[in-house]
Amino acid sequence: MIEKIKSRVGNSPDFIVRELDLCNEKVSLLFFETLTDTSSINECLLKYLGYIKTKKKISLNLANYIKKYIPAFKIIEVFNIDEIITILFSGFVVLNIGSKYYSMEVRRQLDSGITKAESEKTIRGPKDAFTENYQTNIGLIRKRIRNENLWLEEFNVGKKSNTKIGLMYINDIANKCLVNNIINEINNINIDSIPDSTYIYDYFKKNKSLFPNVLLTERPDLVSYKLLSGKVAIVVDNTPYVLLVPAFFMEFFHTMDDYFQNTFNSTYIRLIRIIAFITTVMLPGFYIALITYNYEIVPPSLLVNFAMQKEGVPFPTVLEAVLMNIIFEILRETDIRAPSTLGSALSIVGALVLGDAAVNAGLVSPIMVIVIAITAISELIFSINDVSNAAKIWRLIFILFASLSGMLGVFIALILLVSELVSIDSFDFPYMYPNAPFNLIDQENNILLTDNYKLKFRNKLTAIKNKIRGVK
Amino acid sequence: MKKILLILLMFFITGCTDYRELTDMAIVSNIAVDYTDKYKLIIQVLDNKENSNNVIVYKSNGKTLEDAFRNISLECPKKLYLGHIRTFIVKDNVFIDGASKFIDFILRNHEIEKDFNILVTNDDIEDIMSIKTELINIPSESISKGIENSSIVKGTISNIYFDKFLMTLYDTGIEGVLPSIKIIDNNIVLDNKIAIFKKDKLISYLDSDSSFGYNILNKGSSKSIVTFKCDDTNYSSFELLDINSNYKFINNTLIINLKLTATLKELNCNIDITNNKGVNRLKNMFIDEVKRVINKTIDDEKKLQIDYLGIGRYLYKNNYDFYVSNNMNNIIKNMDSKINVDVVFTQKSSIKKGDEKY
Numbered sequence: 071m072i073e074k075i076k077s078r079v080g081n082s083p084d085f086i087v088r089e090l091d092l093c094n095e096k097v098s099l100l101f102f103e104t105l106t107d108t109s110s111i112n113e114c115l116l117k118y119l120g121y122i123k124t125k126k127k128i129s130l131n132l133a134n135y136i137k138k139y140i141p142a143f144k145i146i147e148v149f150n151i152d153e154i155i156t157i158l159f160s161g162f163v164v165l166n167i168g169s170k171y172y173s174m175e176v177r178r179q180l181d182s183g184i185t186k187a188e189s190e191k192t193i194r195g196p197k198d199a200f201t202e203n204y205q206t207n208i209g210l211i212r213k214r215i216r217n218e219n220l221w222l223e224e225f226n227v228g229k230k231s232n233t234k235i236g237l238m239y240i241n242d243i244a245n246k247c248l249v250n251n252i253i254n255e256i257n258n259i260n261i262d263s264i265p266d267s268t269y270i271y272d273y274f275k276k277n278k279s280l281f282p283n284v285l286l287t288e289r290p291d292l293v294s295y296k297l298l299s300g301k302v303a304i305v306v307d308n309t310p311y312v313l314l315v316p317a318f319f320m321e322f323f324h325t326m327d328d329y330f331q332n333t334f335n336s337t338y339i340r341l342i343r344i345i346a347f348i349t350t351v352m353l354p355g356f357y358i359a360l361i362t363y364n365y366e367i368v369p370p371s372l373l374v375n376f377a378m379q380k381e382g383v384p385f386p387t388v389l390e391a392v393l394m395n396i397i398f399e400i401l402r403e404t405d406i407r408a409p410s411t412l413g414s415a416l417s418i419v420g421a422l423v424l425g426d427a428a429v430n431a432g433l434v435s436p437i438m439v440i441v442i443a444i445t446a447i448s449e450l451i452f453s454i455n456d457v458s459n460a461a462k463i464w465r466l467i468f469i470l471f472a473s474l475s476g477m478l479g480v481f482i483a484l485i486l487l488v489s490e491l492v493s494i495d496s497f498d499f500p501y502m503y504p505n506a507p508f509n510l511i512d513q514e515n516n517i518l519l520t521d522n523y524k525l526k527f528r529n530k531l532t533a534i535k536n537k538i539r540g541v542k
Numbered sequence: 543m544k545k546i547l548l549i550l551l552m553f554f555i556t557g558c559t560d561y562r563e564l565t566d567m568a569i570v571s572n573i574a575v576d577y578t579d580k581y582k583l584i585i586q587v588l589d590n591k592e593n594s595n596n597v598i599v600y601k602s603n604g605k606t607l608e609d610a611f612r613n614i615s616l617e618c619p620k621k622l623y624l625g626h627i628r629t630f631i632v633k634d635n636v637f638i639d640g641a642s643k644f645i646d647f648i649l650r651n652h653e654i655e656k657d658f659n660i661l662v663t664n665d666d667i668e669d670i671m672s673i674k675t676e677l678i679n680i681p682s683e684s685i686s687k688g689i690e691n692s693s694i695v696k697g698t699i700s701n702i703y704f705d706k707f708l709m710t711l712y713d714t715g716i717e718g719v720l721p722s723i724k725i726i727d728n729n730i731v732l733d734n735k736i737a738i739f740k741k742d743k744l745i746s747y748l749d750s751d752s753s754f755g756y757n758i759l760n761k762g763s764s765k766s767i768v769t770f771k772c773d774d775t776n777y778s779s780f781e782l783l784d785i786n787s788n789y790k791f792i793n794n795t796l797i798i799n800l801k802l803t804a805t806l807k808e809l810n811c812n813i814d815i816t817n818n819k820g821v822n823r824l825k826n827m828f829i830d831e832v833k834r835v836i837n838k839t840i841d842d843e844k845k846l847q848i849d850y851l852g853i854g855r856y857l858y859k860n861n862y863d864f865y866v867s868n869n870m871n872n873i874i875k876n877m878d879s880k881i882n883v884d885v886v887f888t889q890k891s892s893i894k895k896g897d898e899k900y
Contacts (some may be wrong), residue, residue: 361564368654370571370588370626370683377564377590386563475552476561482552 071151072098072166078155085158090119095132098166100154105161107178114141115163115174133167140165142174149542156232179203184210190289190453194330199288204234204307207290211238211303211312214294219243225256227270231263235270236305243300243528243536251497252302252315267306267313274315274497280463282456283496287312292326300533316496316532318503320516323347328519336519343451350448350461351487354391355468355480357441361387363476379435388473390434394442395465397424402446450534468530502529563634565590568620571597572682574667575607575644576633583610584671586681587618595679599671607647624653628682629661630704631723633667634737637744641711643719646774648704656705659686662722662737662744670723673730679729688732689721697735697766697782698753711742715854715870719756722747740848748842755839758832759786759798759851770831772811772824780804780828783888791856796879798836803886804828821887829883840879847871 072087079085085233088099099115130414148154154164161177161509178308183207187199190271199338200207223237235256239249252274259273271284285301287293288310293303297313304313323343328336360368361376368376383390401420408416428434445465452458464487471479494501514523528539572586581604586597600618604610624633636644641828648654663670675684700721711718718739723732734750748756757766764785772778784803789796806815806824814820849870857865857873868884 362561365564365623366625366653370569370628373564373569373626374588374590377569377588380564381590383565473561478552482549486549 072100075152078151079158089115090116090120092122093132095167097132099163100166101163101176101206102161103214105159105178106163106176110176111163111243113324115165115176122514133170133172136165136167136171136532140174142176142311145176146173148173159232165180173223181185188291189455190287190292190325192289192325192330195326196289198290199291200310200312202308202310204236205307207310207312208236208238210446211293211297211305214290215240215297218490220297223253225253227256227259228261228263231265233264234307238297238303238305240297240300240501240532243298243312244302245300245532248316248497248499248532249302252304256304265308267272267304267309267311268305270306272467273314277494279490279494280460281491281494281501282320282322282454282460283501284315285317285496286311286313286454286456287314289326295326295329298533298539299529311536316499317494317501318499319491319494319501320505322452322454323517324515324535329524333519333521333524337517340517346448346451347457347461350451350458351443351464352468352484353445353448354395354441354465355472355483356438357438358387358391358533359472359476359480362473363478367477376437379437382432383435385433387471390438391442391469394424394434394438394467395445395469398442398446404482415483499531544814560623562623566620568618569623569626571627571680572629572631573624573627573698574631574633574669574671576667577636577638577639577644579733580605580797581607581610581644582667583607584667585614585622586671587622588680594707597680597682601668602841617882624651625655627658628686630658631663631670632660632665634744637662637737637739637742638825639743641739641742641744645708645711656708657703659689660702660704660707660720661685661689662720663721663724665725669725670730673725673728675730685723685730692732693721693757693762694765697757697762698736698750699732700736700753700757700760700762710850710852711739713855715849715856715858716852717848717850718742719748719850728779735758738846738848738850743810745848746846748839749857751835752842755835755837756850758782758785758800758836759787759789759839761787767807768828768831769837770827772809772813772827776810777808778806778810778824778827779796780887781807789853789856791853791861791877794877795879796840798879798881800832800836800881800883801886802832802883804890805888825885825887827879828885833881833886836881837879844874844877847874849874855879 076085076087082102084102084104086099086101086103090097090099097119099111101111119136122135137147146157148164150155154173157173158164161175162173163176165172165174184198184201186197190199198210200210212220217240219241221239221241225235225237226232227235237249237252237256255274256270259270261269263487264270267286271282271286274284277283285296290312293312293314297303301314301316304315313363323340328340361380365373382389385393400426401416405413405416405420423440429436429439449458449461452461464483467486468480468483471483473479475482483536492500492502492506500507503509504516509530511523512528514520514527515529526539526541528537530537553662568587569590570585571588574584576582582601583604584599584601586599589596589598600614602610602613602617604613614622630648630800632644648656671681673681675681678684678687689699689701693699700719702720707718710716720737720739721732722735722737723730725731734753735747736753736756737744737747739745754766756762765781765783767779767781769777769779782802782804787798789798791797807823809815813823815824829862839851843849843853853874854865854870
């Protein structure tokens with residue numbers, strides 16, 4: 071049997087078979103040294119087994135004795151070779167006594183541990199973030215909702231990787247239909263491995279839209295908040311990002327910090343985020359339309375100002391805008407990929423090249439630098455990468471349409487953008503809710519955030535079973 | 543595919559694709575026109591060069607205005623852009639032949655927005671266009687801001703944009719008026735007189751009193767002052783805060799009802815305004831002055847027989863039979879007028895001793 075296992079795993083050098091002789095019976099420990107905590111095997115298991123070696127009395131029923139008294143909190147008997155291999159890969163030690171096989175967990179911690187949230191920072195509120203460890207992630211959520219109704223369903227997805235996927239929802243709030251829908255989708259996944267939770271998201275995605283229809287987050291507090299408003303969380307092993315389904319477009323303008331601060335402030339900041347989104351999508355296109363087609367709508371003094379800055383620049387405005395956009399994207403990409411030691415050098419070069427030298431050399435107009443800078447800054451307001459990626463592509467569409475027919479083009483692009491947004495659905499939930507379809511009560515957590523809503527209501531669309539959060 | 547085709551069609555069949563770089567055009571801000579045997583055209587183009595707020599002047603002649611504009615291209619390297627003109631200065635002898643002649647050019651040009659100031663002048667346009675304005679560097683900006691400001695605070699200037707001028711020019715029963723400018727000491731100054739038109743020909747100018755009356759009746763001078771003699775040598779001023787005017791025409795009599803709100807700005811006479819007697823004395827003098835000014839306006843209308851007040855329009859709308867059966871000139875010549883002025887002094891700004899009541 072042991073030889074069989076050895077050959078099944080390809081005689082891996084990290085597969086260890088430790089043979090012991092206890093009371094004239096052969097006992098062997100099977101484990102992967104890379105997956106298990108070897109010091110605890112030494113300290114606990116081997117020490118204990120060495121201790122019972124001297125006791126002759128128990129030799130009659132060694133297997134039962136070990137099963138009863140071995141210092142492990144959980145001991146499972148495994149029967150066939152497939153089970154043994156699966157459990158070995160999960161970081162268990164398999165103890166072979168005669169023909170019996172017992173397994174004990176001595177998993178080694180292979181993740182980075184609970185750290186601060188990196189991409190979704192807040193001023194107030196908890197700082198912890200999800201890790202790569204499935205158990206830890208589930209624990210972080212359970213810690214926040216200590217309730218019997220927080221249900222967890224587990225799946226193993228990936229033919230080769232066998233990745234664990236957990237579906238979490240609150241039974242007396244969430245829509246059962248939605249849960250069944252998601253379970254179906256997960257069962258339909260047919261792939262060899264799931265390297266990241268975004269793979270699941272790709273399977274969920276039915277349309278060609280650029281905007282994400284699930285919410286990806288690394289914040290356990292956000293997940294618990296959304297679970298309580300009737301959403302379903304999908305935890306994927308080896309991924310520090312948890313998926314929340316369904317997602318609404320307006321939620322990308324919300325952060326967890328909004329709920330921890332004065333609601334007037336939150337409303338103001340949400341308004342700023344919406345302005346930033348409109349700016350980052352529309353500003354370059356709008357500027358091109360103004361300066362090359364629709365100069366009538368610019369006040370004369372401003373137009374002269376534009377003309378003064380544009381004087382001497384050899385490129386057409388469109389080319390200028392696209393060039394600056396590309397240069398900014400290059401800078402951004404190198405800043406992400408380059409080792410952090412090169413960061414300051416990069417920013418110096420970028421600032422000098424973009425900000426000063428290009429203008430002085432007369433290659434770009436100063437106003438275009440300002441336009442692209444405002445656009446780029448506005449893009450960075452979104453912690454969720456997918457939204458800024460979508461905004462990036464739509465910005466190019468706006469630039470293209472504006473360069474073809476000015477303001478008319480900008481508005482054609484705007485119509486296309488709006489029609490794309492309203493046509494998305496996330497698991498049959500309308501993406502633009504509560505704007506389209508309009509819901510008066512949920513408006514209080516749309517651009518607005520009111521104390522009344524914050525303390526009283528859940529989302530009317532997702533929390534169908536229990537709509538009241540509490541009574542103030 | 544069909545959808546993409548539809549979107550593409552939107553670009554090409556709407557005709558809204560007029561691509562022009564900002565650096566390829568000359569932004570015209572001011573136009574001056576004169577006509578003797580052919581059109582004389584002077585334009586001011588905004589200077590795009592860095593740190594200069596100047597204008598560049600181009601001159602040309604032409605058989606038509608369009609011809610004159612095309613002739614400028616011999617001198618000016620960029621295509622003229624007329625969308626941002628602020629002022630259009632016309633020498634008065636252009637209007638003697640009739641305004642329709644050059645208005646046709648403006649109406650047919652799709653680029654020109656119709657909200658610029660149109661002005662009449664007596665002086666040579668070449669002199670006017672060569673003057674540099676001090677406070678606001680761009681002359682057209684300076685003139686149009688000046689008209690906007692002084693029409694509110696002075697009351698003898700009318701802020702009339704081209705579209706309003708056009709409306710009064712071609713509307714039934716009302717005649718057009720225009721503000722005018724002149725040169726004093728090498729400076730462009732707004733003139734106190736309003737140019738009045740019959741049909742589309744410039745006939746005469748109203749003097750400053752009549753202009754003020756015209757503006758009061760048209761509620762145009764909302765923050766202007768009324769100054770009058772309050773004893774033998776001294777004057778006082780009241781600022782108008784609110785003007786509410788309407789008129790009726792009954793039995794050959796023009797009845798004007800004016801409701802004014804005013805506040806005391808300057809009192810140089812020895813009038814005790816702590817009691818009602820003094821206030822009433824001031825009030826009467828104020829009303830007399832307003833009546834005098836408006837009477838002057840009406841007298842001028844009767845004398846010139848030009849209906850710039852729009853009595854004809856009033857009759858056309860309210861008493862059509864009367865309007866059709868009578869000659870408008872006779873009506874104006876023979877009409878009587880009755881003016882009712884009602885004034886409320888909101889505050890008297892007590893400064894002097896004993897004024898505490900107000």
